[in-house]
Ligand code: SAH
């Protein structure tokens with residue numbers, strides 16, 4: 001009996017750069033405009049397959065389809081909230097699942113993407129962090145996630161903002177995130193893309209060196225080093241002083257500011273003293289502060305609660321009196337567990353960590 005001949009796995013066109021496409025097409029049609037056409041189909045029109053690339057000659061489409069395919073992650077679950085928020089779970093070939101969120105805003109939709117399948121930073125107020133580390137998504141996987149969300153939600157060609165505020169720490173995966181930002185930049189200007197970091201100093205320096213930089217948001221969440229280490233264990237590698245120094249040196253395009261996110265935890269980091277320390281810490285950095293009342297999760301974040309509205313207003317008032325630009329983020333998507341810190345990827349499979 002003869003063994004079946006294994007068919008070689010076809011490569012994935014999603015995530016390819018112009019140069020990689022040119023290389024793939026070299027034997028079929030080496031003219032540069034052909035690679036550009038394919039690139040546009042993948043990054044702008046979000047084609048779901050080679051057959052859709054109708055401005056390529058049939059023979060070229062057949063040749064290309066024999067060598068490569070268009071493969072996005074599979075949407076394995078969709079949940080919709082009454083505020084229009086859609087949370088999508090996306091599955092990859094190795095079984096990893098991440099979550100992405102689409103939030104309708106005024107005049108655009110904000111797409112929140114994951115950069116890793118878990119998070120090693122381990123913040124005590126974040127479900128992703130409580131569940132622990134995962135692996136980096138490749139640039140192609142992140143871009144595939146973006147394409148899958150746009151296609152599924154009917155948003156191809158629609159105005160969108162992109163935020164890397166889903167699962168994972170984007171600046172522990174700078175290579176993957178930078179490739180995805182470059183591909184997304186084909187349709188969304190980097191000034192409409194925000195990377196949120198827990199404060200990975202070497203990652204911030206790498207982001208600063210990118211030619212087309214997205215906006216930077218930093219999750220501060222505490223006003224002293226000791227408090228920050230308790231809340232964000234891995235962030236203890238980079239002391240506040242070092243973090244603030246790299247942020248003071250971060251190149252800001254005209255009109256841009258750094259956003260500081262501050263998750264508010266009742267009785268932990270919401271005191272008047274905290275509020276008074278913040279402006280002193282951030283002095284000299286063009287910035288705005290985004291207060292995020294904790295999104296609770298009984299199962300994974302038991303014991304932690306958001307302050308009441310009076311406390312949040314008093315805290316915000318102290319910042320405003322110190323001439324800080326401050327906003328409160330009342331998170332969308334809470335009812336479908338799609339709000340900040342509620343993403344976990346593995347749909348109802350993992351038990352909570354033992355106390
Ligand atoms: N890892 C990155 C990006 C993902 S988290 C970061 O930490 O910045 C995105 C934002 O959600 C962060 O500002 C984080 O502080 C916040 N967040 C995490 N858990 C939260 C929760 N349970 N409630 C409200 N915000 C939360």
Ligand code: SF4
Pocket residue numbers: 119120121122123126127128129130166167168169197198219232341
């Ligand atoms: Fe990771 Fe951000 Fe969650 Fe902290 S808040 S555990 S850095 S995803």
